[in-house]
Each structure stands twice: as structure tokens, then as C-alpha cells.
């Protein structure tokens with residue numbers, strides 16, 4: 001299995017992964033809406049025998065009142081059902097966080113499974129006084145600091161890109 005940045009030729013394969021992993025097209029559509037519309041934009045694919053089997057996307061989120069905060073949101077991410085639970089997702093998260101750090105992110109937030117993300121260093125964002133704009137359980141909105149000290153002095157409710165509007169329940 002190979003991990004690499006998404007290229008234009010990967011777009012149908014990326015869409016197929018999200019359509020297969022999630023119940024509806026919301027996440028696949030979200031990727032199409034975000035593609036190329038943010039900077040930085042971290043989009044990685046996992047490839048096995050020439051087939052795209054996993055995808056992860058990280059795009060910037062804002063923290064109102066803190067223009068120097070460099071936060072990114074991890075969403076969406078998916079692995080083809082046949083490839084799940086074999087480490088593809090973990091490899092994508094680790095590579096995605098590395099790429100986000102290289103792109104200048106000081107921390108990454110995720111709204112996701114509280115049993116999954118702590119293994120990568122995520123903690124409830126509320127511990128750092130960072131809140132989710134959506135109605136989500138406290139432990140499901142998590143953050144990992146990528147640059148030591150980046151979260152010191154930050155507080156507030158993050159703002160996702162407008163492309164997330166309307167699908168907040170399912171997307172991240």
C-alpha cells in the first residue's frame with residue numbers, strides 16, 4: 001500500500017471510497033466542494049494495486065478573534081469497507097497530521113469516534129477551551145497540538161468552511 005497526495009486523476013476513486021464507506025453522498029459531495037478552495041489543502045490517498053482504498057482530507061478552520069491560530073480540521077476520511085481494520089486509516093491519519101504540520105498547522109481538530117482518534121494524540125478539545133460549532137458530545141470533538149505551545153492562549157468556537165453547511169451532523 002502506498003500513501004501519496006491526491007492528483008486530479010484520483011478524483012473518481014476518492015469519490016468511490018466515500019460513497020462506499022458512508023451511507024449517503026454527503027461526504028463525497030463535501031470533498032468535491034472543498035477541492036481546491038482552501039489553502040492549505042491536505043488531501044492524501046491510500047493506493048493498493050493501483051486502486052484507491054482510502055482518503056483523508058484536512059482543510060483550515062478558523063478561530064474567531066484569533067487570526068494567528070493555524071488550525072486545520074480533519075474531515076472527511078474513509079477507507080473502503082473491504083480494507084477497514086487493517087491499518088489503512090491509521091496510516092492516513094499519521095501521514096495527514098505530518099502533512100498538516102508541514103503545511104503550517106499548529107493543531108488539528110476532528111469531530112469523530114472518541115474511541116479511534118486518541119491513539120493519534122487527540123484529546124477532547126474542551127480541555128483546550130476550543131468548542132465545536134455543531135451539537136456534538138464533548139468527547140467527540142477532539143484536538144491534537146502539532147506545534148508545541150500553539151494552543152496556549154487560544155479559546156473559542158471553531159468555524160468550518162462554508163462547504164460544511166447543512167451536513168454538519170454526518171460529515172466530520
Ligand SMILES: CC(C)(COP(=O)(O)OP(=O)(O)OC[C@H]1O[C@@H](n2cnc3c(N)ncnc32)[C@H](O)[C@@H]1OP(=O)(O)O)[C@@H](O)C(=O)NCCC(=O)NCCS
Pocket residue numbers: 021022077078079080083084085086087088089090091111112113115116172
Ligand atoms: C473510521 C475509518 C476511517 C477507520 O479506518 P480503518 O482503516 O478501518 O482503521 P484502522 O485499521 O487504522 O484502525 C482500526 C481501529 O479503528 C477502530 N475503528 C474503526 N472504525 C471505528 C468506528 N466506527 N468506531 C470506533 N472505532 C473504530 C477499530 O476498532 C480498530 O481499533 P483497534 O485497532 O483497537 O482494533 C474506517 O473504518 C471508515 O472508513 N469508516 C466509515 C467512515 C467513517 O466513519 N469515517 C470516519 C469518520 S470520523
